[in-house]
Amino acid sequence: MAASGSTRRRSCKGYSTNTMLLSQRVVLNIGGQRFHTYFGTLTAIPHTRLCWLAQKHPFSPEYDHANEEYFFDRNAVIFNEVLNYYRTGQLHCPTHICALQFAEELGFWGINPQNMEPCCWVHYKNHIKNQKSLQSCAKEKQEITASTVFDVHGGNAQASSEACADKIAVMWKKYKKMAWTVLEKPNSTTASKVRCGF
Numbered sequence: 001m002a003a004s005g006s007t008r009r010r011s012c013k014g015y016s017t018n019t020m021l022l023s024q025r026v027v028l029n030i031g032g033q034r035f036h037t038y039f040g041t042l043t044a045i046p047h048t049r050l051c052w053l054a055q056k057h058p059f060s061p062e063y064d065h066a067n068e069e070y071f072f073d074r075n076a077v078i079f080n081e082v083l084n085y086y087r088t089g090q091l092h093c094p095t096h097i098c099a100l101q102f103a104e105e106l107g108f109w110g111i112n113p114q115n116m117e118p119c120c121w122v123h124y125k126n127h128i129k130n131q132k133s134l135q136s137c138a139k140e141k142q143e144i145t146a147s148t149v150f151d152v153h154g155g156n157a158q159a160s161s162e163a164c165a166d167k168i169a170v171m172w173k174k175y176k177k178m179a180w181t182v183l184e185k186p187n188s189t190t191a192s193k194v195r196c197g198f
Contacts, residue, residue, distance in 0.1 A: 021057070027069035028083075033076035034069065035083055044086045048110035078105040085111065093120040099127035133178065140171055 022040035029035075042054040053060050053070060062070045072079075078097060082105065085091040093102050093116060102124070106113050116124055 026054075026057075029064070029067070029069045029071045030074050030079040031072070031076040035079065037083060037087070041086050044089070045111065050086060050109065074108060075101065075105055078102055082106070082109050082111065091116045091120075093124045095123055098131075099124050100131050103128065133175070137171065137175065140167065
């Protein structure tokens with residue numbers, strides 16, 4: 001007897017699922033927002049959390065038997081982009097979403113950010129770079145403030161003031177090029193666009 005459609009198998013991360021399960025609907029509760037899709041959609045991107053979930057159904061620890069859904073306490077806005085990636089095969093990062101937060105969510109779902117479409121890649125990488133620069137600047141500012149407070153209370157205010165001025169000069173030299181780019185090329189970076197009010 002020929003194999004029926006229900007015995008065909010699709011493989012994902014070393015497991016297999018029958019075709020009947022792939023066509024079954026699934027509810028994903030992400031941070032209180034419900035998303036409806038098919039198990040087959042979840043297997044579209046191999047070696048990811050959702051593909052694994054489809055293979056372990058209903059033995060996944062995230063499965064809520066009472067509500068017949070999977071629950072993840074994650075960002076639902078970003079998950080919408082994650083689920084669209086499974087549906088379309090195209091990963092996009094909207095400009096209104098923080099790239100660092102987007103990267104963190106992609107990491108949780110097991111998605112490589114390098115799979116992002118070229119139309120979003122430049123924005124994503126620039127935003128990551130700008131965020132890291134801001135974090136570095138904030139850290140240096142905290143270090144300068146901490147050393148100034150320590151030195152003033154230690155009785156060496158003049159040396160502290162000179163050290164602070166030296167650190168500010170070094171910081172300015174480090175970020176001068178970025179500052180000029182923001183001022184001279186208003187469409188070059190996100191910071192430039194914010195400064196110009198675009």
